[in-house]
Amino acid sequence: MRSIIKKTLICAGLMAAAISTSSQAGKTLDAVLADKMLVVGTNSDYRPNAFLGDRNELEGFDIDVSREVAKRLGVDVKFVTPGWEVMTAGRWQGRWHMVVGSMTPTTKRAEVLDFPATYYFIPAGVAVHKNSSAKSIADLNGKVFGVVSTSTYHRYLEHNLKIDAVGTPPFEYQIKPQEIRLYGDINEFDDLSLGEGVRLDAVIQSVSVINQAVSKGLPVKMLGDPVFYEPLAIAIDKGDAEFGKKVHAIIEDMKSDGTLVGLSRKWHGVDYVTVK
């Protein structure tokens, strides 16, 4: 308890100091280099990008990318899992330095966060029950969809998806759902598995998650072609352009020397890094 109080007091002091010097660039970078520790916020249940593996440690594409970034910064890496809504809300107060959580740089999110580097693109697809009567995506108009709350899939179904990143392929809204059910703690695939129309008719998720669900034996399948491609970027808190530049340079290096493609092949089975 003592040390907690002490820590809080020190934190409060640091905060006060930070507020007074917040006009100076580079405070996140300075903190990372001073502590020799990069704290990365990420997901804990997002196969194959960041999940608790059989060794009960976080593993996946996002985790390997973070490790590589830390290695090239010459520091150690530590992961925290604060929850999606907390990470996307910004104002992290130095609790973690960046989020490598397969986050799409939407215009709304860019108001509270900076996205210095896009590290891969992923197709979003429509999944239905394997006995579904739908033959094409057009058959799903007026049906019930399940998506993760505040995700890009949610925005897509609301016809309100704006992505800022350079090189994002254009897309059109192909679906008019009758109802959108939002998911957070419960997995939308569990509800889809109950059968066509029991709770859900379809789910929109990244193609790699859909493939994972299929390979784990869930009675679901992907329908048609991907509905849109979204860029996934590393997010940092507002106000440290220097740190952003550094992260950007590292990711560009990882792209050009083939490290990122290698990691994508390892975890997604295909190259999601190179824009097609």
Add this chain to the structure above:
Amino acid sequence: MKTSIFTTSFQRGKPRLKAALVFGAIAFVIAFAAAVNTGIVGELLRPAMSEAVLVGLWGRFAVALVVGILCFGGCYGLLGLPHRVQSWSVWAGLALSALLLFYSFDLSYEFIERKLPFLLTQGAFTTIYVSAISIVLAFTFAMLGATAKLSGIAILEGVGAFYTSYFRGVPLLVQLFLIYLGLPQIGLVIDPVPAAIAALSLVYGAYMTEIFRSGIQSIPRGQWEAADALGLQRMVTFKKVILPQAMRVIVPPTGNQFISMLKDSSLVSVVGVWDIMFIARTQGRADFKILEMLITASIIYWLLSVVLEMVQHRIEAHYSKSVTR
């Protein structure tokens, strides 16, 4: 002699028969209303009657009757057992049925077995230490709160009244988010675990303040006056006369609060504390096997609260010495 609603224990003779008949009749009514003839129980009676008879009204009546008679027989047998054996075997029977229900879900035990060690070493460990620290702090807050509310000093009474009103009146989850996300706005950046402990202990401390206050006030004024007459100081009276008697009233609802807190500690998983619930959800979601993990988590929580129940029972017995014959 124990205090109970009925003076007979229904263990022999006519009362035993009557009690068994009542239980049998209740089982019959429930079985009839729930139409068990269409379920698994009906399947068991398939050899005795044809499919058509079974699904009809007669089949429904017959199946319900069989259930009623079985329940009557079972209860009659049970009632003959000694009191303790009786209640324990019923407890064990119900627990077994709950486990059988889980068993019927067709779960992947290989998956549970693979994930269980981490669920215990990381998840249960975190839940236990978060709850334990919160319990100690909540107890302290409650003691302080109740003392303040009963102090007779208006300033302290105001503080106590505000504390219980605010922290009882705001949902624990909101409180947790306020502490975790709100405090950093004024420069206090605290980690998830201290935030969780603060929220749990403040909220439960507020509930328990009221339990302590009402427990202390339940001791008749005559006790205070008698102590005054003996020349005892008020603080001594409080510690040596009032509190030991009040504890008897305070302990059962406090035990309730502790069990409740143990389970509510699962809320802390939303700020990323790796407790039982967090691990269960994370592992379950990642492998699309959420039900397996939820049921495992439910059993771990249950076992933990059984331990708390036993502790509560011990403490209760200690403070009830004065009223046992």
